[in-house]
Structures are given as structure tokens and as C-alpha cells.
Amino acid sequence: MGIPGRLDVGPPVAIVDIGSNSVRLVAYEGLTRAPSPLFNEKVLCGLGDNVATTGQLDQGAIGKALRALKRFRVICAHMQVGAVHVLATAAARDASNGPAFLAAAEAAIGEPVQLLSGPQEAELSAYGVISSFHGPDGVVGDLGGGSLELIDVKGTNLASGVTLPVGGLALRDVAKGSLREAKRIVREALRDAAPLDALRGRTFYAVGGTWRALARLHMGQKGYPLHVLHGYSIMPGETIDFAKIVERVGAEALASVELVSEARRPLLPYGALVLEEIVRRGRPKTVVLSAAGVREGLLFAKLDPEAQKEDPLLHAAREVNCLRSRSPAHAEELIAWTDQLASSLHLDETAEERRLRHAACLLSDIGWRSHPDYRGDQSFASIAQAAFVGIDHPGRAFVALAVFLRHVGFAGDDGFRLRELMTARLLDRARILAGAMRLGYLLSAGMPGTLPHTPLVASGHKLQLILPPDLADLASDRLRNRLKQLARFVARDPQLAAGKRQ
Template identity: 30%
Template structure:
């Protein structure tokens, strides 16, 4: 199958973005290009709430620029949507007509509920979470949704966002105590009208969109967090309040130097977080979680998989997608290693901490352990580690992802200690021990298919007399390569598991 490309253009109130997704010949999806232009559309409205022709011309110019980028990539389908800024403009019909006439692109004007729905789809397909509230603070609107059992239950779109609130309460991005009270009162009045928002306290508040992502980046820089991803990043309410006051007290010139904060958010970040905190308090949330996906991702899934856009198993989808992006790893071999390692795990599960979690992590690690070979076979473990922690493996916490990457790239305890030192204080001593145990187990599974011929058809595993007996019930050939590898690994395995692995051929009982 040839590559297929989908372009998504999101005409938001704060910025206009393009993302181009590609389906590779192996059936995997990846982003191959993207572009962003700050627009501040909510600021461009005149006294009648209309966009002047100058702004429309700039929009046309920007969308034509994005169309050219799509054309260079031979993008088969472009889907362009507009949200709150154009939705709220008094001349929105004329704006849409002009854009379509001058760019040749039909523009979908999303309702607040549709916007919330696509944002939810982007989030739920990138996180393994059952219940919670979702918030998307845009430039001109804020969507809040409640979901239970991974299904959207109810959503509302409020007609305020970080740009419009900055314009109304925080000219120049500075928010006095009095202005803050007025902003909070304004948000509260809208939230009070929606009774359902207060019926399920204690749920996490997951944030998509620029405001929450910026909060995540500033928080990570503030605490010197050693891991770079913001997806699935939890923040406590108290930490957000501390950071909010820190940002609010800084004049703009100093605020612009805050690590983690992009220049185009310096003035709108404080009103944005003010909206976030107010809604968080009113609905009685337990903590915040930053989500790196959102509206554009939701639009992609809805376009690519119109019949079933919501993923049932986020982790399996993203692991299989990542494996398919690196087809250099021999598929039959990794499948065999995966099958063997899960059999070993089932026999030895009583000897590991959190067996359910350990099984999940070694499952993922065994599928991905060879992806580093797509960079270079020599030292592929190092490349595997890098690729895993810098790819979209959704459905794991940051610690789980780090442990999983360390298992997949395991080479010995010293290297695990180096990783733990580099990512202090994320990995505990117990985590290091888990990685050594599971990493060694993965090495044994790899040894059992060292010839990469899948010679072992069926394996019977039992523990007796201080040994881990591996009996090949069905096998092609004498397994001499595999036996040598298992024997070479026996000393290291005994140190960690207290058992000596012994491979018996089918003819040896």
C-alpha cells in the first residue's frame, strides 16, 4: 500500500496550526510536518464583533501557505476547521465565504460541542484513563467535558478563553488581585449554570491545548524534571497555585525569561491558568493531568478511522504503531521472543513485585527491544532506549515508560544505575532491581531464539532443584546455538533470579 497523507488545519483563536499525518507502507501512522502561526484572532475583532478585511486577507494568506506545504507533501486530503474566534464573529459567514473562495478549501465551522468531542477523542486515544473531566482552554472559548468508562458523557463550551480574558481583565497580561477576583467571578457565573459539573468531585482534570501544555512545561522546568514529555504528566493543585502566583507577580519582561514558557504565551498564560484553577476548584478535582494530544489528533482519528475512531487499547495501538515504524526489526523473531518471555513470566510471576504491571512492561519491552537497529545494529540497545523514551508510547506513566525502555535495552546493572542517575529521582532502588530482573528475563528469551529461526515451537518451563528447566517439546534441529547462549547467560541469570536456566532438547528428558 502506498503512503497516504492527511493534512489538518486548525484555525484557532490564539494560533493557526497545520499538521500532516502519513500512513506508511507498513500501516503505521506518523506526523511528517507541521507549522504554527500566532494569530490572536480574538484580539482582531472590531467594535461590532466583526473581523476587518485586513485580518481576513491575512487568514487567506496563511491558509494558502499551509496549502502549499501540503502540496509539497502530496497530501491527499486536507481537513480545515475553525473554532471559537470565527464562531463568535458577527461576520463569520462572510469570513468563511472569503476564505473558501480565495483558498479553494472548504472550512468546517465547529460548534463548541463538536470541538469538545474532537478534543476528547484526541485525549482518550493518547491516555489510558477511565474517568475524569477534560478541559480545553482556547483563545476564545473553554470546553469542559465529563467522561466515564472512556466515554464522553456531557460537554459544555464557555464563551471565554485565555485571549479574550486577557483582553477583558488583564490588559498587557498583568492581573491585579481585584482583576483576578473579577475574572474568577465571571468564570464562576458560567460554571454555576451547569449543575452536572459539580456532581462528581474527586476526579482528575485533564487539560489539552496550549495553556495547560505551557503550565506543564513551566512546572517541569521549575522542579527540574528530568523527563522531556508532557503527555500524561500529573500536577497537584497546590503546585499549580504556587506557580500561578509566581507567574502573576512577575512583570512581563521577567516572565518572558521563565524557563519553559514560549514567547507568544507570556501575556495570556496568567489569565489562562486563572480560568483553569477556578474551574478545578468549582468541580472539586483531585489533581491535574497534562495531555499533549487534543483537537487536531481527534480530527485525525475521526478522518482516518471514521467507523471506529476511539481506540479500545491505547497502549497496544501505540506499541504496534511504533514497531511498524521500524520494520528493520525482524518481525518473526520479536514475536517469538515476546511469546517466550510471557511464558517465562507466567512461570516466575510469584518472584516479582507487581506481577500484573511487570507482565505488561516486559510485553511492551520485548516487542520493541530491536527497534534501535533501525538506526544502527551496533549498540542498538542504546538507540532502542532513546527511541522508546522519545516516541509516543501512550498508556504508560513516565516512570513506567522509563522502566520499560530500560528493560528493552538492558545490558547489565551498571547501565541501569547510569539511567537511574540521569533520571533522578524518578527511579527508586526497587525500580532498578525490577529492571535487572525483567531485563535478564528478556535476555533469556532472546537467547532462546538466538538463531532467529523460531526453532522452538513449544516450550515447557518448570522450576526444580534450583534450576529453571526449559524443555523444548517441539523443535526444529538440535538448538545448539540457543543452548550455548543460554549457558553463557546462566551466571548472570542465577545472580538475579537464584536459578540456573537449562535448555533441554526434545530428545533429552
């Protein structure tokens, strides 16, 4: 039996990532297709600082890292974590005292430490992107403190990855603090980086804490309406312009600098110039931030092939549906009910629009415990700010808006800022879906067993809701009004066929 409020998905699983800049523990609810973090803590140790010039890990940094690992060991025991996976990357890989540190690290954390090679690190970063984007197509770049990994990904297929010694700490070290020299070093390193040869016109997936911090700054400068880093997209020209600003004036001069920790700020200009040179060299169509990387990639690699094929958005939406809806079965019926409606309307629905509609149906009743006046707002906030993956920002806005309108109706959405992220087509589809859900919930009271027997279909110029004889008494003026409202959205004449046999 599971813990109340948690899914019964087995014991928690944890990953400890000993990186060149930070040592981090992330404990997840379980090994699933869309694992939810239970606990997340990082300590900025700077293990990779000066390794490029001295060849050794600093003793102060080692002490800080070992203290963090001892703390993480206690936390994992307290959380009753079933499996702890410990990874180490560039700093421990490159330093002459790396083996001694790894032995001490194993004693501190009480688990074996897997020292990743550069290609292994690139592969796990790519798996992280595969696990968290729907049909990725481009090049994954994972910028750490000691190195940059680049690897081509298309769907679930990976090419060979490369590792370059231009992580933020290493770059600052070798360039002796000179951004001009750092730019020269990066250009030289990227010149023969094979993955960038095939990047033109595709997506560059930016992984790593420094690039996430840059994206957070960019969001703040723009006043972007959605503070979710995963899936945040920046056009190439704007990426270059913003990177040049950071390089020229430094992070401290930017209005939103408080969004980034002080310890992270000195590396931002180096991360900015690496990103700028990648965009200049590879010419992607867009730069997209990925909050998932090596840790999520490792979990994905441990799933069986069938689980890997699952849609992470729909998997997560079903989990939330089970935890928070009045009747999870009703949401599944709502999917089938709107499937039939969409087919009869000949909406020319894309595969992406279909999966977003399904996600909205699964999440349509998660706010039912809130006060009636706030169900729309609570549902919107829960969806817009959820740790969902496999969904871009326009798609997130679509799902949030559809569920919001399902609760509040169509008079109060003018101030919905996430509309800025949506196309006119997506906004129209959200209103149609919200209209259908408002009708469906009134018809069924949010309980299973009614929708399969009361089809809603377009036939010719009519939008027809059929109530069989045993359910004919469900007809009401309010039901007719909602049918009429939906019919306007789809340019049909409403018809409530009560007492009609299917």
C-alpha cells in the same frame, strides 16, 4: 507499495485548525489508531483578540490567517495529502464578520470549513483524550483563545460538554488586562459548570497550547528528567502554587521562559488562573497534560469501531517494530515467550504491567543498526522521546529502561535519571524483563523460530530453560551465565535442560 521509511497506510491526511489564537496545519502519515505527524506548523494569528468587546475579527488577523491558509494549501498539495479537514472554532463562531471570514478561508485553503459548535468542540477534545490515554477517567478541559470546553469522560463514554467564554484572549479582552477582574469572571463562569461537579478525586485532562506552555515552564523550573508534555502530571496543590507564581510575577520572570514563544507569554497568566480556579472548584486528584485534542479527536472519530478499540501504544510499537527491527516476527514471539515466563513465576502482573511488557518486547530490537556501544543509548532515546500515546511517564521510563538494560547489562544503569519516575516494583519488573530479553536474544540470535521451541519457565524453586534435542547445541557458558543472572532476579535456581524433550 509504500514510500521507503514510511508505513503503507494509505495517503496522508491533514487537519487545518482555525483557532482563536493560532491557525495550524498538521499532516499525518495516514488514518490509523496512532497516527504519526508528518508535518506540523502553526501561525499565531490572534483571530480572537478583541472579539469579546468589538464583536468582530480584526482585519490584520484575518489577513495573517488567510496567508497561512494559502501556504497550507500548497504544502498539502506538495505532500499529496489525500484528505484535508478544516475546522474553525470560537473566534469565527462568535464574530459578526465570521461568516465572511469563513468564505474567504474556504477560498484560501480550497476546502470546506466546518464551523464547530461549543459542544462539538468539547466532544472532539474528549475523543482526543480517549484516543491517547489508556482508560481515561475524569474531565477534559480544552482552553483556547476564545473559549473553554469542559466534558466528562470515562473510558469511551462521554457526557454532555459545556462551553464557557473564558479563553485566554477573550478573558484578557473582557477583563481589560486586569488579572483580579479576570479571576472574578472565571469564578463566576465555573460556578455552574456541571462537568466539574464530578471531578473530585479524578483526573483533569488539560488540553490547549496555553496549558502546554505552562507545563513546559513547570518542567523547566523543576528540572524534570523527561521533556515529553503528553502525560505530564502535576499534583493539585503544586498546580495552584505554580499558577499563583505565574499570575504574580508573569512568565517573563521565570527561569525557563525561553521554552515558550514570546507571542504565547502574555496569555500565560490568564491560562494559569483558569487552571487554578478549575482545580479549586473541581478538586481533582491530579492534573495531566494532553498533547491530543480536537485534531486527534477528529481522526479518532473517523476510524471504524474495531480500529477505535485497538491499544494505541501497542499499535504504535508494532509499527515501529515493523519499520526498525531485524525481525518483527521475533518480537511477537518474545511477547509469547515472556507471557509464559510471567505466568509460571506468578508475578501478580497487572493488566497495565502486561501491556508495558508487551510494548518493550516490540521495541526491544529497534536499535540494532546502531554501533554496538550505543545501542542501549539509542534505543533509550528513541523510546523515551517517541511520540507514543497511551502511556504515562512511569510506563515510558519502564519500557525505555528495560530495552536499555537488554543491551548494556545491569552495571551501567545507576545514572539513568528516568528511574526517578518509577516505583521500586516497576524498576524490579524492568530488570526481570531485561534479563529475560538478554537471554532470549542470545538464545535466538534475534530471529524467529527458536523461542517457541525453547520454553523458559519457573517450576518450584527452579528457573528452567528447556532446549530440545535438535537445539541442544545452543547451550553455552554465556547462555548459562545469563540464565543464572535472571534466576537471581526471580529468586530461583537456574537449570539449563539441554537435550530434553518438551
